[in-house]
Amino acid sequence: MPGWTLDDMPRLDDRTAVVTGGSAGLGYRSALELACRGARVLLTSRSEARARAAAGAILADLPGARVEGLALDLTDPAGIERFAGRVSARTRRLDVLLNNAAAVGLAALQRTPLGHEMHIATNHYGHFLVTGHLLPLLVATPGARVVTVTSAAYLAGAIDLDDLDWRKRPYNGSKAYSDSKLANLLFARELQSRLDAAGASALSLAAHPGMTATGSQRPVGIGGALARLLFPPVEAGVRPQLRAATDPAAEKLDFYGPRFGLRGAPRRIRMRGNAGSDALARHLWDVTAEITDFRYAGRPARPPRR
Numbered sequence: 001m002p003g004w005t006l007d008d009m010p011r012l013d014d015r016t017a018v019v020t021g022g023s024a025g026l027g028y029r030s031a032l033e034l035a036c037r038g039a040r041v042l043l044t045s046r047s048e049a050r051a052r053a054a055a056g057a058i059l060a061d062l063p064g065a066r067v068e069g070l071a072l073d074l075t076d077p078a079g080i081e082r083f084a085g086r087v088s089a090r091t092r093r094l095d096v097l098l099n100n101a102a103a104v105g106l107a108a109l110q111r112t113p114l115g116h117e118m119h120i121a122t123n124h125y126g127h128f129l130v131t132g133h134l135l136p137l138l139v140a141t142p143g144a145r146v147v148t149v150t151s152a153a154y155l156a157g158a159i160d161l162d163d164l165d166w167r168k169r170p171y172n173g174s175k176a177y178s179d180s181k182l183a184n185l186l187f188a189r190e191l192q193s194r195l196d197a198a199g200a201s202a203l204s205l206a207a208h209p210g211m212t213a214t215g216s217q218r219p220v221g222i223g224g225a226l227a228r229l230l231f232p233p234v235e236a237g238v239r240p241q242l243r244a245a246t247d248p249a250a251e252k253l254d255f256y257g258p259r260f261g262l263r264g265a266p267r268r269i270r271m272r273g274n275a276g277s278d279a280l281a282r283h284l285w286d287v288t289a290e291i292t293d294f295r296y297a298g299r300p301a302r303p304p305r306r
């Protein structure tokens with residue numbers, strides 16, 4: 001059986017999607033494929049000019065596409081709030097939030113202006129905040145989906161709840177990335193519990209692309225050109241996240257990855273190791289809420305009985 005392909009994506013004419021990190025790599029291609037099926041797409045980059053250029057490139061390929069580029073820096077909480085305001089001013093529905101952007105394999109320790117370690121801040125805290133600020137739109141949209149993009153590297157990750165920001169441990173770039181990718185899966189897990197508790201119909205799903213020849217593979221050590229030769233192309237790497245975003249048969253907490261681990265057609269896979277822990281997911285959520293000083297709106301309190 002050939003498995004799920006991009007030809008299996010349904011039409012998305014009345015749908016709206018936000019793609020974080022849509023200026024390059026898997027995010028750009030995802031935005032293009034969503035727009036190609038008729039979705040209205042808001043894609044992001046840290047630079048408004050890069051976001052607009054990416055939207056312009058999609059429009060050049062697909063005249064008439066409904067696509068717009070907006071600035072979003074996931075390490076800037078105030079900017080995230082402004083971004084959510086701009087999204088809410090443009091649309092009353094949000095069918096797909098594709099949490100795709102990432103900092104990848106930074107060899108030397110980098111800190112955000114707020115002092116957080118760059119991988120966990122970009123990949124986890126930032127998406128925690130974006131999703132939280134966009135939650136009213138997601139909850140108002142029947143069957144909305146939040147797709148969080150992780151990596152098979154999550155298997156090498158660990159969550160040190162006392163030191164998420166690498167202040168006490170000697171820094172290790174690939175470990176910091178792996179930890180943040182495990183955090184992505186735990187976030188997706190607890191998000192679904194919160195959506196369920198709030199009575200929302202929204203689904204939280206996760207996906208990993210396997211190895212894909214994008215710019216982020218430069219730090220892998222074998223160089224960008226060789227990576228492009230050896231790794232599957234971007235149009236293969238986007239399949240798991242696009243399946244999670246659009247397959248009508250997808251269910252809550254589905255996790256899609258390539259059939260043969262790092263390549264192959266996207267299929268439903270199991271979250272392994274600590275990624276399957278509800279208790280760790282809850283604990284990470286609480287620590288993240290403390291660090292980011294952001295609380296998701298809970299289930300509305302019942303009015304007191306007279």
Ligand SMILES: NC(=O)c1ccc[n+]([C@@H]2O[C@H](COP(=O)([O-])OP(=O)(O)OC[C@H]3O[C@@H](n4cnc5c(N)ncnc54)[C@H](OP(=O)(O)O)[C@@H]3O)[C@@H](O)[C@H]2O)c1
Binds near residue numbers: 104152
């Ligand atoms: N490629 C692979 O083989 C592979 C393997 C496993 C998992 N993944 C995952 O797939 C996703 C996409 O990876 P990719 O290979 O497509 O990466 P990429 O080509 O490096 O693109 C990364 C995107 O993230 C954005 N970004 C980076 N830092 C940001 C920040 N602080 N705030 C907002 N946006 C930021 C970048 O936008 P600007 O630079 O324009 O701001 C860019 O659009 C990531 O979640 C990654 O972990 C990829």
